[in-house]
Amino acid sequence: MSYGHQEFISPFTWRYGSVQMRQIWSEWHKRWLMRRVWLALAGAQQQAGLVTDEQLADLHSHADEVDITRSLELEKETRHDVMAEIRTFAEQCPVGGGIIHWGATSADITDNVDVMRIREAAGVLILRLEELLLRFAERIEQTATLPVMAYSHIQPAEPTTLGYRLSVYAQDLSHNLVDLKELVGNLKGKGFKGAVGSQASFSEMLQDTGMTAAEMERRAMAFLNLAYFPVATQTYTRQQDLGVTNTLASLASTLHKFGLDFRLMQSPAIGEWSEPFAADQVGSSAMPFKRNPIISENICSLARYIGAMPAVAWENAGQAILERSLDDSANRRLFLPGAFIACDEILLKANKLVTGMTIDETAVKRNMDRYGPFAATERLLMALVAAGADRQQAHEWIRQASMRAWQEVKGGRPNPLIEYLRVEKQINERIDPEQLLTLMDASQYVGTAGQRAIEFASQLKRELAESKPRQAADSS
């Protein structure tokens, strides 16, 4: 019952994920939820007149006394985990013990429990993601108009703004949030449908009560506040698990991009971003720039693990033979907790990144000075033509200067392009120095990026603010 490092302890137990998320996926919590489901069933059966008030009350009064030790003992005898749990609970309930699980099949309990665990776990992720998006929105607002070099093919291209770049991640995350909320909103339990989904046992049991099996199911699921599939076999459709893993994997892939970009941006070769560095965390004295992006690397690493999980869920769904085959059971014990705990971890890590990331404006400016002028020559060319120059000739003046300037940059020296252009006779006859400086200021060449970043952040904050009170209201 207690495990130490002499044995294999999964990183999901001690390295990754919040305590809260790990507890959701604990045996204790699972068994506690199983008892909730038995209570719900017994509650509906009590309304049908099958269960007495005393029996139900007895169950309620012992429902929190989860006893895994006893249950595992009994499992050795019964070789059946659900049966062992029933007996454990029943032993605690002298009055109501006999009616626990009445008419139900194991999956009536466990499948509803799994959906409740998924709901709770996804709820945690939603809060994390909203928190993360809020951090992003703040960062975007702070940096909406800060010009930075943008890269296509990992080649400096034209400038954009930092806030706009951050909006790219945030927009993807906001879609991931929509998907996650929709997932939670659409989650459905199995209901109470028995061994093959027909409700035959419940129908038999209820035949003289005036309550139908469908009505009993409705009432029991209402106690759990859980929607349910109208049609199910022994289990709820494993398509639902696939939807869960797809949603988490999509989120993971957004964060993988963020992590990979971060690792590049923190490379001194670009050097504009830096992961938060604890005050007491002394970097290498000899190599003051060497700060390994271990948070981002960790995000990428776990994201890949999450990204592999849908393949397992896909196979479970695609091979769910007839009314149920148990070939999903063992891997669901692995991929459901694993995907959620890993997602929890990378969301927490991403939050740490966005909250604590340092923008090195010196490096931003250096890169802009280094590559921006090349991008800005497009505007100069237009101005020269407007000033009467022959387009082909103007193009050649600029090209010559650019080639010479690039040799300097390549050698590690500052970009002299603006100076070269300024002293080029053909150019300064047509464009006065001040205008030249303005034209060559790449940081002005960012189009609508800044403005759209501002709009995006403000829209995002509005949406987050709207969802908060609703949640508060929901839980009240």
Added chain:
Amino acid sequence: MSYGHQEFISPFTWRYGSVQMRQIWSEWHKRWLMRRVWLALAGAQQQAGLVTDEQLADLHSHADEVDITRSLELEKETRHDVMAEIRTFAEQCPVGGGIIHWGATSADITDNVDVMRIREAAGVLILRLEELLLRFAERIEQTATLPVMAYSHIQPAEPTTLGYRLSVYAQDLSHNLVDLKELVGNLKGKGFKGAVGSQASFSEMLQDTGMTAAEMERRAMAFLNLAYFPVATQTYTRQQDLGVTNTLASLASTLHKFGLDFRLMQSPAIGEWSEPFAADQVGSSAMPFKRNPIISENICSLARYIGAMPAVAWENAGQAILERSLDDSANRRLFLPGAFIACDEILLKANKLVTGMTIDETAVKRNMDRYGPFAATERLLMALVAAGADRQQAHEWIRQASMRAWQEVKGGRPNPLIEYLRVEKQINERIDPEQLLTLMDASQYVGTAGQRAIEFASQLKRELAESKPRQAADSS
């Protein structure tokens, strides 16, 4: 320009998918759509006063003259497919040719085109899926109350109804349909945002026109009737591709389950279903039962291929470095057409199955006779207890009879259980023969399955009927 079987011709060209779907993914159609996008851009620029009416009219009058031969010639010179296509179009347009692609980057064209192709292709799948669901609804109605043995662990368990079993697939497919429609409803183009997403070139171009780049984009995209992402880099987010492949893969996994179940049900060992068999398709004379479920096998096979595509899209999304990296280009040429054409094929095949499948009621009855009585003893037990028998004893009477009966069944003989029970003195003292027959009729032991199947089918038909007129209205 023309390819034959001396070379590799993909099955997607000649074996799988409808002509309609293959054409959507043809070069011709792609280039035709590119011209639509150029027209839309020019249209907005004309409203801004940058393009003359004559230029725009010239473009419109030649937009349908796609000339791949010429374009591929020019591509050899330019080594750039979009540039080659621009020049091909421009050569055809003496008046407006010069303004084609003005201010745009290649991905402003191709990314919007891709979303339009996805929209068309997904539209085809939606129609196929609605058609398939209608077929399912009909089948469900026809078979809603037909009792059949249900299987858990591929073991005969309790009965269900055929219509209920079919509802399991249909319910999953109806969720796949919802997802597919939502996907289409949420599809967004890149818009017109230039090389790094900043709209810098468009802003420059428009600066004296009184129209903003955002407004120009809005108008151009309105011509395409295509929503667009507020934030994009050089491309729309590859998360969208991931969403597309996930949706198709989920659908594929539903059909994989259907195909696998069908293959089992068509095995003579169960033998209740049979794929449609062409009138002139003579089965083996010696082995009249041997009808290979090749349609179902084909569905499973292609479904697996589709199921592997999200992994590619996941990596593209997760490694979409900074403002764009072209490492998605080659594989998108493969997985987008591949996933859609394969999905088209398996939906067509599934439709063929559902429409033409034969239900062998002899086999259904045989299986029910063979396994149903065992399941029905649960009801007999309850009746015996109600009639005053000791539960333990009654259990033993039934167990003895069941064991003996099972030996007969195992040997390939009819199930004698009802007869054994009928002549068992302890039982017939308590239950009269007619009541026994009723109790032992497993086909009555189907709970609410039939009724819920009927409700489900009728609900499904309602939804399909509602969506039809809306579509008609949409396209008017």
Added chain:
Amino acid sequence: MSYGHQEFISPFTWRYGSVQMRQIWSEWHKRWLMRRVWLALAGAQQQAGLVTDEQLADLHSHADEVDITRSLELEKETRHDVMAEIRTFAEQCPVGGGIIHWGATSADITDNVDVMRIREAAGVLILRLEELLLRFAERIEQTATLPVMAYSHIQPAEPTTLGYRLSVYAQDLSHNLVDLKELVGNLKGKGFKGAVGSQASFSEMLQDTGMTAAEMERRAMAFLNLAYFPVATQTYTRQQDLGVTNTLASLASTLHKFGLDFRLMQSPAIGEWSEPFAADQVGSSAMPFKRNPIISENICSLARYIGAMPAVAWENAGQAILERSLDDSANRRLFLPGAFIACDEILLKANKLVTGMTIDETAVKRNMDRYGPFAATERLLMALVAAGADRQQAHEWIRQASMRAWQEVKGGRPNPLIEYLRVEKQINERIDPEQLLTLMDASQYVGTAGQRAIEFASQLKRELAESKPRQAADSS
């Protein structure tokens, strides 16, 4: 340091895998191996004259005193797990503590440790697999000539023998064994190559010793009895991890087929195989045939999980940027133990199946009686033609009889085909009854299957016997 079921405890800690396999992947064992690597390094440095005998002896005498509690305390200070482990070890070694890890980079230790863990874990799997193959060989010998119906498209086709069918799995497993042994034989450590693979620090350190860094590496790795890559970056190539996961995934897929086939064969519809059933494990009294193939289902389930791991290793290998990126670290903590423990479990389970499986000869005969005669008509047709009948006519006689017989079979009654043919005047005029019975005995129609099964099993046993003494010799 100790974890219970209030938290998430991975099934790999308490449900799946042997104790032996779990311990290989424990923190304790990892840290114990790290100390082996430090000893090996110090040993080589001692030979170079850099380390004194006393220092080395001090290290040796404390090498087994792994103290995870202390190490985790120190990790909180240093935020670096390897540094914390060095300090823990150093605290225990007053004389030699200062020279631990001299000149090394963390990955010089951890990467060699990982390969040693993989070697040990793969060694366990090899023993399991050899054991399993021996069980298969025995089963094959027992059943080499037992005729059973074979199935193509899950349709009864022609007969084969049970031993031959089992040889199919065993042949695949024997290839998996070859691959696994080859994997182990080819495993290579990183060696001692420092931070970027250049051995610069070791070269510096050794410059006045007369020993080269290459020589020091050779000696240290010899202490570990571990081959090493001539070229490595900060780490050994992650292609090696990919090879590991591919090998395990291939093995898993063989067992997935075995598990899936078993589940079908245990379905009463076919019913020829049965999982071992504990003496005290009472099946359902009402449904004596209902024995859920939970071992096979578990194998399939875990096999899928293992099958998903290569995707993670593929990405690590394909994105191992320049001289190392840490984006593999977190997921390697998951997929390496996970894949090995899951493989361990399914090999143990498969062994249980092969050892304890029941062959139900009644069901075998029933299926042969039911479907065999149809297959045997091919031989009758040849005999009729040989006896002077017109081929077309003879074909028709048989077809008519087969169709009538199939109706009986479909209805759940014994196959009357032989009787129908026996009384068919056209046939019994040409073939005497005894010959007819012989011809129609499908169990004779198994070609070389039985003989090849015998040869295969005997070859397999020879190979296993040859590998045993070699292993014994190796470890001596």
Added chain:
Amino acid sequence: MSYGHQEFISPFTWRYGSVQMRQIWSEWHKRWLMRRVWLALAGAQQQAGLVTDEQLADLHSHADEVDITRSLELEKETRHDVMAEIRTFAEQCPVGGGIIHWGATSADITDNVDVMRIREAAGVLILRLEELLLRFAERIEQTATLPVMAYSHIQPAEPTTLGYRLSVYAQDLSHNLVDLKELVGNLKGKGFKGAVGSQASFSEMLQDTGMTAAEMERRAMAFLNLAYFPVATQTYTRQQDLGVTNTLASLASTLHKFGLDFRLMQSPAIGEWSEPFAADQVGSSAMPFKRNPIISENICSLARYIGAMPAVAWENAGQAILERSLDDSANRRLFLPGAFIACDEILLKANKLVTGMTIDETAVKRNMDRYGPFAATERLLMALVAAGADRQQAHEWIRQASMRAWQEVKGGRPNPLIEYLRVEKQINERIDPEQLLTLMDASQYVGTAGQRAIEFASQLKRELAESKPRQAADSS
């Protein structure tokens, strides 16, 4: 029979892969190989006395007359591609037509053909890979001792040599080559084993000939020069396909790393490598540095596609129900050609890269000047301590200087660290300027990297040279 761009034409037909590789996967070649298999079978049957010399000669004389048009016509009638091909061939052979395919099942033909196609296709890849490795060996020799900055965590770390870095890829590729050759060496056909693997039909046919079915198989496969599995069902084991895709996927992942590294190294931020640039391919005049690494990006893109194929093969292998299920057929038509053609393409592209890549020594030197001095301070520190300085104090002198120098570098200016250290009184009292320069020359700090690169390249060339003549001998 002929397809154009009005329809979907796969990039594998017109964009990717060599003509040679595409032809291997053409229908024409497949059918030509089918005829080889029929000839081999007939050849063995002639030796058994079942087929006459004239019949065999007739088959041989028409074997090259593949007629796909006719075959597809007949397929419309027969709905069976192999049957249609038999009839097409038979129509051409008036004497021997009747004995084509005698005793065989379709998979006896097609499965052997597939292995022959895989063998040919893998043979092409082997040649490509050997060629690529030779190019690598040359590059490594040229650059074995050229010092370049090495990166861990995408952070400049210590120097290595370019040749050593290239050896990393080449070592992985040489392992991929070993695997590919081993794959080819181990490829096995199905042999001739009939519908379920028992050879029953061949045994019947041969019963009066004195030749066994096993001997007939041996002779027929010898004609094809193809090893074969001793045990097979209707097909050869799909584990073999999994092995094929795993091998190709591993190769793809090596090239993905190479492509990704190349894209980073070509980024002007590092800027040391450059893809070959055609003489007439004019880069952007304004942005002379902007050279998009489209070859590398293409490699990464296709590599991901290849990397997804094992998942399909895994499912086929793991779900190969009993003696064969056709659920592998459709996807094998896709993933086998696809994986090979894509591998062909990326090997050709990688060859282009290695052959034509430009090393920008200016950039190499700039990066070394920029980051190398920081790495070199480690040696200075040791020298200072050796010269009597207090270690802590010396460390502080260096740290101060490094911090100041880094500010300069970050601002885009040359690294002044050596100068700072030279003028530092505490240091120049202990270390004379010349020694300081030597110590601070990071390019000397490359350990054994250069030497091992040379050894590796020379070993690689030896192995490639040894394999060449052997291949020549093999084919003689």
